[in-house]
Amino acid sequence: MKEGVQMPEIIDLLDKSRIKELLRQFSDAFGTSVILLDKNEDLLFTFPENMHHTDLMKEPVYLRDSIVGYVGIPKADNPPRSSLCFIGRNMTEIIGMGFEVDSLSGEVAKNYEELSLLRSLSTRLGAALNVDKICNELADEVMNFCPSKNVSILLRSDMLADTLSTSYIVGSKNLVPESRKTMLFTKVALGAYSSSASMMSLSTDRGLLKHAFDKKEPLTVCDVSADERFEGFTYPVSRLLIVPLIVEDSFIGAIVATDKLDGEEFFSTEIKLLFSIASYCAISIKKALLYDGIRSLLFSTAEAFSLTIEAKDVYTYGHSKRVSDIAAEIFKELGLPPEIINWIRLAALLHDIGKIGTPENILNKKGRLDIHEMDMVKQHPLSGAKMIEQIPMLRDLSQWILHHHERYDGSGYPSRLSGDSIPMPSRVIAIADVFDALTSDRSYRKAYTKGEALKIMRESLGKELDPVLFGYFEKIVSLLP
Numbered sequence: 395m396k397e398g399v400q401m402p403e404i405i406d407l408l409d410k411s412r413i414k415e416l417l418r419q420f421s422d423a424f425g426t427s428v429i430l431l432d433k434n435e436d437l438l439f440t441f442p443e444n445m446h447h448t449d450l451m452k453e454p455v456y457l458r459d460s461i462v463g464y465v466g467i468p469k470a471d472n473p474p475r476s477s478l479c480f481i482g483r484n485m486t487e488i489i490g491m492g493f494e495v496d497s498l499s500g501e502v503a504k505n506y507e508e509l510s511l512l513r514s515l516s517t518r519l520g521a522a523l524n525v526d527k528i529c530n531e532l533a534d535e536v537m538n539f540c541p542s543k544n545v546s547i548l549l550r551s552d553m554l555a556d557t558l559s560t561s562y563i564v565g566s567k568n569l570v571p572e573s574r575k576t577m578l579f580t581k582v583a584l585g586a587y588s589s590s591a592s593m594m595s596l597s598t599d600r601g602l603l604k605h606a607f608d609k610k611e612p613l614t615v616c617d618v619s620a621d622e623r624f625e626g627f628t629y630p631v632s633r634l635l636i637v638p639l640i641v642e643d644s645f646i647g648a649i650v651a652t653d654k655l656d657g658e659e660f661f662s663t664e665i666k667l668l669f670s671i672a673s674y675c676a677i678s679i680k681k682a683l684l685y686d687g688i689r690s691l692l693f694s695t696a697e698a699f700s701l702t703i704e705a706k707d708v709y710t711y712g713h714s715k716r717v718s719d720i721a722a723e724i725f726k727e728l729g730l731p732p733e734i735i736n737w738i739r740l741a742a743l744l745h746d747i748g749k750i751g752t753p754e755n756i757l758n759k760k761g762r763l764d765i766h767e768m769d770m771v772k773q774h775p776l777s778g779a780k781m782i783e784q785i786p787m788l789r790d791l792s793q794w795i796l797h798h799h800e801r802y803d804g805s806g807y808p809s810r811l812s813g814d815s816i817p818m819p820s821r822v823i824a825i826a827d828v829f830d831a832l833t834s835d836r837s838y839r840k841a842y843t844k845g846e847a848l849k850i851m852r853e854s855l856g857k858e859l860d861p862v863l864f865g866y867f868e869k870i871v872s873l874l875p
């Protein structure tokens with residue numbers, strides 16, 4: 395219940411029949427009529443009902459130190475003053491308790507609403523480590539909770555750039571130009587002006603954003619035309635709410651909502667709830683950004699490794715990267731989610747990493763390898779798998795690498811697995827591996843054309859290669875250079 399509450403509202407809150415019953419009990423206990431007045435001394439209730447009174451002894455009734463009304467007893471009843479004091483005190487206590495209960499109920503309801511929103515968000519986000527997903531879910535939730543003409547999620551520009559997010563991870567924040575830290579770019583925009591809003595960038599070193607970030611709290615403006623701090627918006631705005639996304643005392647972005655569809659202003663309860671959601675999501679966004687940075691670092695390192703190994707042989711330079719790109723396209727064609735595609739991309743990038751232990755003279759030998767040399771080359775899937783197994787985050791990939799030279803008919807190595815018992819990613823890598831090998835120059839032959847390579851591969855279906863997965867490869871082969 396709001397402050398400045400009046401007695402009639404208190405009576406509604408406590409229930410009229412209970413107030414009347416209370417007056418009856420006072421009346422019975424002290425053998426006198428009892429009257430309840432509001433703070434202007436206008437009559438509210440009497441007991442007995444409809445009694446006439448003229449001259450009253452009155453005692454104030456308080457709520458949080460303010461007089462909200464009076465209890466009175468007719469002087470004609472000749473009551474002791476102590477009776478009236480007792481009634482006044484009791485009425486004050488009862489009203490105070492009712493008010494506190496109501497406030498607590500309101501608080502519980504608000505907390506419940508806040509928890510429900512957070513629960514809904516956490517269910518939808520799960521353990522999401524994808525910045526796009528988190529921002530989309532956040533924008534959706536804000537739009538559902540507070541339908542507005544536009545809801546945007548903006549993030550700091552230095553956090554959106556891959557290379558810079560990597561420098562953020564390794565703690566070289568100072569390398570990021572200050573100007574990049576003060577620009578926010580729209581990551582997601584929903585609503586009537588989404589296309590215009592999605593192109594918008596705002597500076598945090600001036601205007602309303604500066605104010606919100608300096609204060610580290612939400613900011614609402616009822617009429618932006620009357621606020622000289624308003625600037626930079628590319629679409630019509632009248633009412634505005636900015637909720638900063640803050641993690642560990644530093645901002646990473648903001649939620650911006652404009653003009654509620656019901657025409658009302660943004661209420662303090664809504665702002666408080668959105669601030670709670672923003673705090674929750676800011677942590678998730680930061681975690682996702684860190685994860686993106688680590689992943690980016692991992693991919694760059696893996697690529698650098700594969701290129702280092704391939705640098706020994708001019709004919710295979712870039713092979714792993716091309717195999718990785720082809721395998722990723724096949725996985726996309728299979729309809730697998732981006733997270734899984736990233737793993738296959740990485741596994742394909744590292745599939746020949748075991749060759750780091752293969753002597754250079756064998757790798758570069760012109761002409762046929764003898765049995766001993768061939769045995770050494772055949773060690774590379776096992777060596778690679780053992781290396782990758784040492785990295786807990788990549789342990790699952792080691793099996794894919796281990797089996798990339800198995801053949802569909804069971805005549806491959808190292809385990810002579812066949813058909814579906816070969817991990818599916820290994821069968822995909824095998825297809826990409828063979829295609830790239832056939833379409834690349836070798837010391838002993840020129841590269842086959844795409845058509846010639848496909849013809850050769852088709853002849854090996856069911857023997858070396860998985861015929862079903864090859865069907866998916868054929869669908870994407872036209873995309874390849």
Ligand SMILES: [Fe+2]
Pocket residue numbers: 745746774798799
């Ligand atoms: Fe290999």
